[in-house]
Amino acid sequence: MAQKTSSQRGLHPASDRPITRDYVCVSDVSKTYQTPRNETIEALSHVSLTLTTGEFLSVVGPSGCGKSTLLKCIAGLSAPTSGLITVNGRPVKEPPPKMGIVFQRDILLDWLNIVDNVLLPIRYTRGHNPETARQSAMRLLDTIGLAGFEHNHPWELSGGMRQRVAICRSLLLEPDLLLMDEPFGALDALTRDELNLVLQRIWLRDEKSVLFITHSIQEAVFLSDRVVVMSPGPGRILEMLEIDLPRPRELEIRETPEFGRYSSHIRALLERHGAFRR
Numbered sequence: 001m002a003q004k005t006s007s008q009r010g011l012h013p014a015s016d017r018p019i020t021r022d023y024v025c026v027s028d029v030s031k032t033y034q035t036p037r038n039e040t041i042e043a044l045s046h047v048s049l050t051l052t053t054g055e056f057l058s059v060v061g062p063s064g065c066g067k068s069t070l071l072k073c074i075a076g077l078s079a080p081t082s083g084l085i086t087v088n089g090r091p092v093k094e095p096p097p098k099m100g101i102v103f104q105r106d107i108l109l110d111w112l113n114i115v116d117n118v119l120l121p122i123r124y125t126r127g128h129n130p131e132t133a134r135q136s137a138m139r140l141l142d143t144i145g146l147a148g149f150e151h152n153h154p155w156e157l158s159g160g161m162r163q164r165v166a167i168c169r170s171l172l173l174e175p176d177l178l179l180m181d182e183p184f185g186a187l188d189a190l191t192r193d194e195l196n197l198v199l200q201r202i203w204l205r206d207e208k209s210v211l212f213i214t215h216s217i218q219e220a221v222f223l224s225d226r227v228v229v230m231s232p233g234p235g236r237i238l239e240m241l242e243i244d245l246p247r248p249r250e251l252e253i254r255e256t257p258e259f260g261r262y263s264s265h266i267r268a269l270l271e272r273h274g275a276f277r278r
């Protein structure tokens with residue numbers, strides 16, 4: 001782990017592309033919620049991090065440590081109590097342009113077929129040619145392994161297929177930034193593995209900046225250039241770990257000693273900070 005990493009050489013870890021600049025900057029962000037019963041909940045405490053252009057960054061931490069809160073603040077869906085977030089150099093005051101988002105629940109509309117679910121974003125944004133958008137949607141469905149399902153309805157699809165549709169929808173408007181909040185958390189282990197590979201393939205092809213929230217240490221290490229480890233709430237950053245494993249990664253990489261060392265390091269760190277209460 002001591003050897004010189006890609007980013008220390010000024011190159012993108014996945015493809016040895018030059019690193020350009022930070023796409024997302026979170027500076028000293030804290031967030032406190034006030035509940036209707038007038039309770040104060042401190043969700044985030046002085047969090048600072050950067051997501052470099054084209055980087056895959058995962059955030060891992062125990063339940064309730066503020067991971068979703070952090071993502072919502074970056075997405076412009078919730079305002080920090082203090083601190084500053086910029087996306088592509090601009091302070092976030094509303095959902096930034098060129099952003100896609102995927103949640104744990106796929107949020108597909110049952111009364112629309114699959115291709116129309118993928119096309120939903122163009123109903124709410126201007127300036128898109130419907131025919132070109134439909135062609136993009138069909139191409140995305142094909143890329144993600146759902147060609148032939150475009151006229152089905154969500155209830156006819158498995159959980160993994162539904163989540164693929166949600167990913168296509170998030171990619172329709174060609175975002176530069178993809179925010180993913182536990183997107184595979186509700187899936188069985190085999191489907192999750194498969195979608196990890198799909199996501200890696202899309203990311204390597206499209207060079208998007210990805211912020212990925214997960215409970216799974218293994219998933220975080222497998223997918224990421226860097227892993228942010230958060231403390232139990234109020235969430236603070238315990239460590240930012242660079243994952244210098246070759247790409248593209250096959251699932252078997254999880255059996256290697258290097259992979260095991262990263263996973264054990266993160267688990268031990270979380271354990272030391274009381275993330276696994278017995």
Ligand SMILES: Nc1ncnc2c1ncn2[C@@H]1O[C@H](COP(=O)(O)OP(=O)(O)OP(=O)(O)O)[C@@H](O)[C@H]1O
Nearest residue numbers: 033035041043062063064065066067068069070233
């Ligand atoms: N809208 C809200 N109002 C009040 N408290 C909230 C609100 N949203 C989140 N919280 C609280 O903030 C803390 C952090 O929640 P958050 O959902 O960000 O954590 P998380 O790490 O994403 O959790 P999980 O992994 O279980 O999804 C929790 O204590 C939660 O109860």
